[in-house]
Amino acid sequence: MNFDFSEDQKLLQKTVNEHLRDHAPLTVARQVLESEARYSESLWQGAAEMGWLGAAVPEALGGSGFGYLELALIAYEIGAALTPIPFSSSVYLATEAVMLGGTAGQKQRLLPALASGQLIGTFALMERPGRFATDGAATEFVNGRLTGTKVPVCDGDIANVAIVVARREGDVAVVVADLNQPGVTRRALDSVDPSRGLAQVHFEDAKAELLGDGLGWGFVENLLDRAAVLMAFEQLGGAERALEMTRNFCMGRYAFGRPVASFQAIKHRLADIYVEIELARSNAYYGAWALSMNSDKLPAAAAGARASASDAFELAATEMIQLHGGVGFTWEFDCHLFYRRAKHLALALGTSNEWRDRLVKAIAA
Numbered sequence: 001m002n003f004d005f006s007e008d009q010k011l012l013q014k015t016v017n018e019h020l021r022d023h024a025p026l027t028v029a030r031q032v033l034e035s036e037a038r039y040s041e042s043l044w045q046g047a048a049e050m051g052w053l054g055a056a057v058p059e060a061l062g063g064s065g066f067g068y069l070e071l072a073l074i075a076y077e078i079g080a081a082l083t084p085i086p087f088s089s090s091v092y093l094a095t096e097a098v099m100l101g102g103t104a105g106q107k108q109r110l111l112p113a114l115a116s117g118q119l120i121g122t123f124a125l126m127e128r129p130g131r132f133a134t135d136g137a138a139t140e141f142v143n144g145r146l147t148g149t150k151v152p153v154c155d156g157d158i159a160n161v162a163i164v165v166a167r168r169e170g171d172v173a174v175v176v177a178d179l180n181q182p183g184v185t186r187r188a189l190d191s192v193d194p195s196r197g198l199a200q201v202h203f204e205d206a207k208a209e210l211l212g213d214g215l216g217w218g219f220v221e222n223l224l225d226r227a228a229v230l231m232a233f234e235q236l237g238g239a240e241r242a243l244e245m246t247r248n249f250c251m252g253r254y255a256f257g258r259p260v261a262s263f264q265a266i267k268h269r270l271a272d273i274y275v276e277i278e279l280a281r282s283n284a285y286y287g288a289w290a291l292s293m294n295s296d297k298l299p300a301a302a303a304g305a306r307a308s309a310s311d312a313f314e315l316a317a318t319e320m321i322q323l324h325g326g327v328g329f330t331w332e333f334d335c336h337l338f339y340r341r342a343k344h345l346a347l348a349l350g351t352s353n354e355w356r357d358r359l360v361k362a363i364a365a
Helices: 007-023 026-034 041-049 068-080 087-101 104-115 217-252 264-292 298-323 325-329 335-347 352-364
Strands: 121-124 140-142 145-154 161-168 171-178 184-189 198-207
Touching: 007 041, 007 068, 026 335, 068 087, 068 217, 068 264, 087 104, 087 121, 087 161, 087 171, 087 217, 121 145, 145 161, 171 198, 171 217, 217 264, 217 298, 217 335, 264 298, 298 325, 298 335, 298 352
Parallel strands: 121 161, 140 161
Antiparallel strands: 140 145, 145 198, 161 171, 184 198
């Protein structure tokens, strides 16, 4: 299958790249890391003004009405710039959940606010690190009230609204909860990447409402598949930027009168990263096609994209540190920024092993 993005889509990507190049250099990510700020509010507002937060949201509901292919390219550039904003939590998960499953009233109420950046959304799924909360979820939804603890919740310390997976009458339910109401307490957790924070969110008889007319685990799996494709593009962008910076450093670093990039051992390691990235790119492109076409191949395509993109970004970020030599381990160089983001994204939707299990099940189905 031959697949590529259109010229108009590539033009949009170029616009996003230029905006982030001007407004989101790596110094901005470092400033967030070194300060008490939990994200860049100016970049968040800029993303809203550029229409990125509502890229896949219809114009009638306050969005840009672009589509999923355009959103995938925006995600790529967000990843390449290590943009310190809660993009994945709010856009890939919360906004997408309301788009897919919300009632007409919920869409009218929530989507314009999410697309404008007025609301920051998140998705509260896990109840223990690295594991999905399926039908064993302890958080309970009874008579419009939510009780239980979700941990870790990505960007849960800054979000205004959460899509929560809970237990209802012995089954899985998806509900919407305001995180600023009485009955909700949040505690920020230490994170390897403080610019994409984690939190423990506890609900104690807090008000909530069913998303849509009552959605179960099948809806959650579909949402995760869709988010996995978009996050794969974010990881792909980060991996390619890490490889580019590492290659440039090796070309400019001399030993024995020659660029270190000319040594066979270095060339092979750079080539290994390149091969891993190209594998991730082909899987991500297949995932983008499946997502945009709402294909029944999406579960397998999403799992493949997610697993290969995680591998590529983690390899690129790890080798970035190694191939920078002694300075790669220092605070002053930017290698650790990529390593932090790679590790965070690798766990943000569940572990790589879980996605490999999902791939096997999807292929066998």
